[in-house]
Amino acid sequence: MKSITVRTEVDVRFNEADPLGIVWHGHYIRYFEDGREAFGKKYGCSYLDFYKNGLVVPIVKVDCDYKKSLRYGDSLIVEATYTPSAAAKIVFHYHIYHAATNELVAKGSTTQVFLDKDNNMLQLATPPFFVEWQKRVMSKE
Amino acid sequence: MKSITVRTEVDVRFNEADPLGIVWHGHYIRYFEDGREAFGKKYGCSYLDFYKNGLVVPIVKVDCDYKKSLRYGDSLIVEATYTPSAAAKIVFHYHIYHAATNELVAKGSTTQVFLDKDNNMLQLATPPFFVEWQKRVMSKE
Amino acid sequence: MKSITVRTEVDVRFNEADPLGIVWHGHYIRYFEDGREAFGKKYGCSYLDFYKNGLVVPIVKVDCDYKKSLRYGDSLIVEATYTPSAAAKIVFHYHIYHAATNELVAKGSTTQVFLDKDNNMLQLATPPFFVEWQKRVMSKE
Amino acid sequence: MKSITVRTEVDVRFNEADPLGIVWHGHYIRYFEDGREAFGKKYGCSYLDFYKNGLVVPIVKVDCDYKKSLRYGDSLIVEATYTPSAAAKIVFHYHIYHAATNELVAKGSTTQVFLDKDNNMLQLATPPFFVEWQKRVMSKE
Numbered sequence: 045m046k047s048i049t050v051r052t053e054v055d056v057r058f059n060e061a062d063p064l065g066i067v068w069h070g071h072y073i074r075y076f077e078d079g080r081e082a083f084g085k086k087y088g089c090s091y092l093d094f095y096k097n098g099l100v101v102p103i104v105k106v107d108c109d110y111k112k113s114l115r116y117g118d119s120l121i122v123e124a125t126y127t128p129s130a131a132a133k134i135v136f137h138y139h140i141y142h143a144a145t146n147e148l149v150a151k152g153s154t155t156q157v158f159l160d161k162d163n164n165m166l167q168l169a170t171p172p173f174f175v176e177w178q179k180r181v182m183s184k185e
Numbered sequence: 186m187k188s189i190t191v192r193t194e195v196d197v198r199f200n201e202a203d204p205l206g207i208v209w210h211g212h213y214i215r216y217f218e219d220g221r222e223a224f225g226k227k228y229g230c231s232y233l234d235f236y237k238n239g240l241v242v243p244i245v246k247v248d249c250d251y252k253k254s255l256r257y258g259d260s261l262i263v264e265a266t267y268t269p270s271a272a273a274k275i276v277f278h279y280h281i282y283h284a285a286t287n288e289l290v291a292k293g294s295t296t297q298v299f300l301d302k303d304n305n306m307l308q309l310a311t312p313p314f315f316v317e318w319q320k321r322v323m324s325k326e
Numbered sequence: 327m328k329s330i331t332v333r334t335e336v337d338v339r340f341n342e343a344d345p346l347g348i349v350w351h352g353h354y355i356r357y358f359e360d361g362r363e364a365f366g367k368k369y370g371c372s373y374l375d376f377y378k379n380g381l382v383v384p385i386v387k388v389d390c391d392y393k394k395s396l397r398y399g400d401s402l403i404v405e406a407t408y409t410p411s412a413a414a415k416i417v418f419h420y421h422i423y424h425a426a427t428n429e430l431v432a433k434g435s436t437t438q439v440f441l442d443k444d445n446n447m448l449q450l451a452t453p454p455f456f457v458e459w460q461k462r463v464m465s466k467e
Numbered sequence: 468m469k470s471i472t473v474r475t476e477v478d479v480r481f482n483e484a485d486p487l488g489i490v491w492h493g494h495y496i497r498y499f500e501d502g503r504e505a506f507g508k509k510y511g512c513s514y515l516d517f518y519k520n521g522l523v524v525p526i527v528k529v530d531c532d533y534k535k536s537l538r539y540g541d542s543l544i545v546e547a548t549y550t551p552s553a554a555a556k557i558v559f560h561y562h563i564y565h566a567a568t569n570e571l572v573a574k575g576s577t578t579q580v581f582l583d584k585d586n587n588m589l590q591l592a593t594p595p596f597f598v599e600w601q602k603r604v605m606s607k608e
Binding site: 205211246250251 | 348351359382388390391395
């Protein structure tokens with residue numbers, strides 16, 4: 045199975061830059077989420093889609109490597125890439141680029157697991173909703 | 186009925202200061218909440234106390250006047266003052282002081298209303314839980 | 327002189343909604359800023375434009391009235407309206423609408439003053455850059 | 468050289484919990500910073516201490532593993548551990564515990580590098596200020 049990537053543009057907000065004039069490192073986690081949300085909206089796997097199917101998909105791992113800095117006034121491109129896996133997990137990789145120069149600013153990843161939304165039980169096998177999603181989305185790409 | 190005031194100290198976080206080196210104005214709304222929470226913890230009227238009594242108490246109005254600025258490295262004192270009123274509302278006034286100099290940095294207020302947590306219906310009369318709270322707390326002060 | 331309005335659309339981010347499922351009231355101050363920034367980008371009066379002209383324009387007053395709530399999954403329209411005034415101040419009024427239903431969700435205002443960026447001195451008269459801006463922008467509208 | 472650990476307690480803020488009632492994963496990066504700041508305050512190596520010595524110390528890498536969730540009303544303990552290294556880097560490891568139960572909630576790390584604050588040049592050798600700091604602090608422990 046191949047991976048799928050969605051690109052989305054985000055403007056740096058004034059309040060996201062710190063006293064050194066650069067975006068505070070913690071906000072990149074939000075940019076990752078902006079990318080993941082844009083992906084979810086396009087491919088029908090947002091938090092709300094999971095929720096309607098009885099699932100919550102909390103983040104269990106995040107990492108980010110910072111290469112360059114972003115400043116107030118900059119725009120950035122988040123590339124969120126879903127790579128299917130056999131494990132009962134959702135893994136995204138992210139690349140953040142400076143929109144004007146295309147320079148790589150940061151990269152990272154997140155891992156999510158599946159919980160039953162009613163009893164918070166971890167799902168050890170990929171739930172039917174997401175197996176279906178994988179078939180439907182992957183066959184189209 | 187008199188008013189009651191709770192003072193609480195908060196450190197400015199690095200990520201709360203903006204590229205000009207001063208705390209972004211939107212974060213003061215959070216400092217107000219820090220003050221209101223310290224009040225609620227001390228006097229038994231936090232969001233959780235209301236919730237246990239079937240109520241949610243959303244903010245319907247906020248205002249803030251900024252007099253001085255705060256910088257990373259500063260600590261501030263939030264003074265949250267509850268003034269009882271006959272209307273079915275909770276009104277707090279806030280004064281934020283620079284902890285080191287005691288200078289007034291900002292002042293403002295919030296207004297909250299009472300909603301039934303199950304049907305989101307606005308309560309036109311002050312709910313029994315809060316009438317009791319007023320009697321209990323005000324008689325002690 | 328007439329007022330000018332810029333409308334901009336913003337998606338509610340997952341992390342902006344609180345445990346009650348609704349957007350935390352403090353985030354509206356950020357939506358106001360999103361509206362003011364969209365205005366500044368369109369009409370050449372963003373923070374960076376002021377800065378290049380030797381000025382910073384801190385917020386000295388903000389207020390917000392909340393009418394309805396916003397939820398994760400919602401989009402909102404911020405309408406930022408600049409109304410010229412004789413005083414050395416910048417006043418914006420904001421209306422936030424639910425994008426899907428057009429219902430008014432909140433309204434408020436901000437007031438900014440002009441400081442010399444080098445010595446932080448308050449400018450008691452409207453600085454030449456902004457007088458020019460007013461002439462240029464207002465004559466076009 | 469041994470490692471040094473500072474423990475600090477943080478209350479979960481209402482606005483840090485998401486619509487599922489649990490703290491949004493991005494806020495843990497802020498808790499890490501709260502721990503690092505408490506460390507810096509105690510041992511004289513906060514952002515301001517570096518700055519006074521001509522240095523900025525941006526984060527170049529962060530990772531976090533989430534084990535349990537935190538809810539509004541909870542308090543947490545952040546343990547920030549500095550482990551000296553020969554490389555021109557500052558590495559902290561973090562453990563976040565639920566304050567009431569002592570359960571491990573999350574763990575992670577950050578890596579910072581040294582830049583000259585004036586020309587943003589990466590320092591390939593540990594700068595004298597920090598070499599001195601290591602000697603002074605480590606000999607005491």
